[in-house]
Amino acid sequence: MSTPLHISISEQLRHQIEVGEYRSGDRLPSEHQLMETFSVSRITARQAMANLVSQGLAIAYRGKGVFVTPQKKVTYSLSSPLVFLDHDMARQGVAFTFENLVFEPTLAPAAVATVLGIPPKASVYLQKKLLRMDGAAGAVDVSYLVADLGERFASLLEQQMSFPTLAKNGIPLDRVDAVVECTHADYDLSGYLEVPLGHALMVYRYTAYTRDQRPVLHGATISRADRFCYSLSTRAEPG
Numbered sequence: 001m002s003t004p005l006h007i008s009i010s011e012q013l014r015h016q017i018e019v020g021e022y023r024s025g026d027r028l029p030s031e032h033q034l035m036e037t038f039s040v041s042r043i044t045a046r047q048a049m050a051n052l053v054s055q056g057l058a059i060a061y062r063g064k065g066v067f068v069t070p071q072k073k074v075t076y077s078l079s080s081p082l083v084f085l086d087h088d089m090a091r092q093g094v095a096f097t098f099e100n101l102v103f104e105p106t107l108a109p110a111a112v113a114t115v116l117g118i119p120p121k122a123s124v125y126l127q128k129k130l131l132r133m134d135g136a137a138g139a140v141d142v143s144y145l146v147a148d149l150g151e152r153f154a155s156l157l158e159q160q161m162s163f164p165t166l167a168k169n170g171i172p173l174d175r176v177d178a179v180v181e182c183t184h185a186d187y188d189l190s191g192y193l194e195v196p197l198g199h200a201l202m203v204y205r206y207t208a209y210t211r212d213q214r215p216v217l218h219g220a221t222i223s224r225a226d227r228f229c230y231s232l233s234t235r236a237e238p239g
Helices: 005-018 031-038 042-054 085-091 110-116 147-157 162-168 187-193
Strands: 058-061 065-068 074-077 096-107 123-133 136-146 173-184 200-210 215-223 228-231
Touching: 005 031, 005 042, 031 042, 042 058, 042 065, 074 085, 085 096, 085 162, 096 147, 110 123, 110 136, 110 215, 123 147, 123 215, 136 147, 136 187, 147 162, 162 173, 162 215, 187 215, 200 228
Parallel strands: 074 228
Antiparallel strands: 058 065, 096 123, 123 136, 136 215, 173 200, 200 215
16 A cells, blocks of 8 residues: 555655754745645645644644744653752753742542542642743643642742752652653643644653651643653662
């Protein structure tokens, strides 16, 4: 079976992006240019560009064209989970910032209450943050913090990352349990992370414990795989 024309065109453009013929931020050929170059219909040209967008390789801006997605990817090490994200980004020379989207008291969802060991529908603090690396939206963090700490540190947590804020204020974390899984962009995530609806995303789901093994923070960092990844180093046990 022959390869569809729109796939052949998008694969050629993908190769050109990978070898650097088109660099980060460059404008890709217009639909009209693709029609002339490959002698194809507008529908085929449009589908070829849509293929690149769905792969996260390009971004379409209405009235401006299609541009190569910035390809710089940052890495967060999980080998020592209590190395704070902002510190790890600074070590790599990445300008890390976050925008506080939501910070408010709410009733704990049943699953969150179970993880935090609190009564169903107990009060917790919900926080949503948009994380940026070198100015580009890389991840959205959604977390639930036990109410007493949320009330105590509300003004700080709206301006600072959770883990270092707790550590600096006498609440050092002893352990983080985490799992990495996949999800797809809903309407809100597609807007925050600048990806199409349904785009595949990574989820780092975590629960943080204090030294007395009290779970105090449960959340998830949902990230673009083309801008954010995780690393892990392990050693074999002796003997």
